[in-house]
Amino acid sequence: MGRNKYPEETVAKILDAALELFCVQGYEGTSIQDIVDRLDGMTKGAVYHHFKSKEEIFNAAFDRAMAPIVERRRATLGAGNMTGAQKLKRLYAPESVVPQIELWARMHPAADPVKSSRLLAMQYQGSFDESADGCLLPVIEEGIADGSIACKCPREAAEAVSLLANLWLLPLFRPLETKDRMLARAQCLAQMAAAVGLDLGNEVLQTTAQIWDVWNRAGW
Amino acid sequence: MGRNKYPEETVAKILDAALELFCVQGYEGTSIQDIVDRLDGMTKGAVYHHFKSKEEIFNAAFDRAMAPIVERRRATLGAGNMTGAQKLKRLYAPESVVPQIELWARMHPAADPVKSSRLLAMQYQGSFDESADGCLLPVIEEGIADGSIACKCPREAAEAVSLLANLWLLPLFRPLETKDRMLARAQCLAQMAAAVGLDLGNEVLQTTAQIWDVWNRAGW
DNA sequence: TCATTAAATACATACTAATGGTATGTATAG
DNA sequence: CTATACATACCATTAGTATGTATTTAATGA
Secondary structure (H helix, E strand, C coil), rough: CCCCCHHHHHHHHHHHHHEEEEEEECCCCCHHHHHCCCCCCCCCCHHHCCCCHHCCCCCCCHHHHHHHHHHHHHHHHCCCCCHHHHHHHHHHHHHHHHHHHHHHHHHHHCCCCCCCCCHHHHHHHHHHHHHHHHHHHHHHHHHHHHCCCCCCHHHHHHHHHHHHHHHHCCCCCCCCHHHHHHHHHHHHHHHHHCCCCCCCCHHHHHHHHHHHHHHHHHHC | CCCCCHHHHHHHHHHHHHHHHHHCCCCCCHHHHHHCCCCCCCHHHHHHCCCCHHHHHHHHHHHHHHHHHHHHHHHHHHHHCCHHHHHHHHHHCCHHHHHHHHHHHCCCCCCCCCCCHHHHHHHHHHHHHHHHHHHHHHHHHHHHHCCCCCCCCHHHHHHHHHHHHHHHHHHCCCCCHHHHHHHHHHHHHHHHHHCCCCCCCCCCHHHHHHHHHHHHHHHC
């Protein structure tokens, strides 16, 4: 294969192949050669021309998959005509969550947390960084400022809710539960959040139901 | 080195070296050769005589470290003259938690969750299996049976509390926070638990303070 | 505007060091 | 004598590198 006039296409192909393999086989379970084999005709030299390490491929693939979702949330946060409390509910409404879930479902991450340990670690870290500090916490603080939320420990509440939402409600790294049990989890989380002043809204139940549907349809 | 009369000693040496390396360098960051190099004179043949894979070494080392702690908890659970509510409080009292923390602190796991992703994954899975299903849930159910606990969603409450306790309160895979913020987390968790009918007791705060001291003394 | 050339880029090929694991040999305990 | 506890020597795979080659782009000059 000669030189491509549009190298971004090559990069995109590499990241597409990589993300799917990393999700299905895990990070350590995926070799560079596995990725190369999915890029017909291309060789390892091409991959290492565009990325300097496997680590970098992983991060780039992950960031790329996350970008539209982060953008979407940013849009929700940006709207100026809503109170903090309203934005909070919106964050856990189906329209905010389901697109993310559909992405994950397409990737079919391994239900075994040990096989998916790297993804799990990133979700874990993300629960503090992006989800909590960069997304949930500002909304809560906005709500406190405008009087629509009464929360005495905003940072802690944000972290706890993010963690539970990302690693407990989302069935990414665990075998799929029954719909009823997922709904019970959602209700439990809502109750716990309410205890620290956060009203996640009734839509959480609908969101959870839709998550289950998407996941179940994806064949778990 | 000739044949050892007491091969259990060899096994113990291997597991000791392995656990420390796995904690500090992570699973993938630790090679069999790294382990061998700490067993002066011994060779890879010895290691692979006693264990059939790196995976098995890891699991054995982990189980070995966890055994006394699991045993201790089992003892707490076994006592027949306490209500479920009392046992619940005991589970989060310093005497139950601190020994575990001291073990972890000795191991100095990497604060980077990605480097420690395998340990994180095991803690994650353990939060469902051992902590929740095997330890917390039976206590809650006992409390419900004897009337000392009123909880409408015992399974969900157990999972949520376990997850938060293992992955949020314990500073295993994150840089150590200030003592105040750790205490705020503990209080937040207690509040959330109370909302679903679980009284973790006031001792949670003392437990958290002691955890911080241990961790801080260990040089974080 | 267009041909010519130089440089940078997009790959392919061939290789290396390290790794998990195996096959096999040998000495010692029971 | 036999089974076990090791040591030695080896293998296939892997992430990563060094280098070679073709093509695109940029610069130049008329």
